[in-house]
Amino acid sequence: xxxxxxxxxxxxxxxxxxxxxxxxxxxxxxxxxxxxxxxxxxxxxxxxxxxx
Numbered sequence: 001x002x003x004x005x006x007x008x009x010x011x012x013x014x015x016x017x018x019x020x021x022x023x024x025x026x027x028x029x030x031x032x033x034x035x036x037x038x039x040x041x042x043x044x045x046x047x048x049x050x051x052x
Contacts, residue, residue, distance in 0.1 A: 021036070021037070021040050024036075
């Protein structure tokens, strides 16, 4: 796959930006953050997040 990412839903997404895993934006949605960090930390992409 080649080319640049394109924001196809500008009314739902402000921008497409690359971040390092240790410098994620403050306004990232909590459950994708938990899954991403679980994957990167080796605990797996499935994590219990705010499970009640």
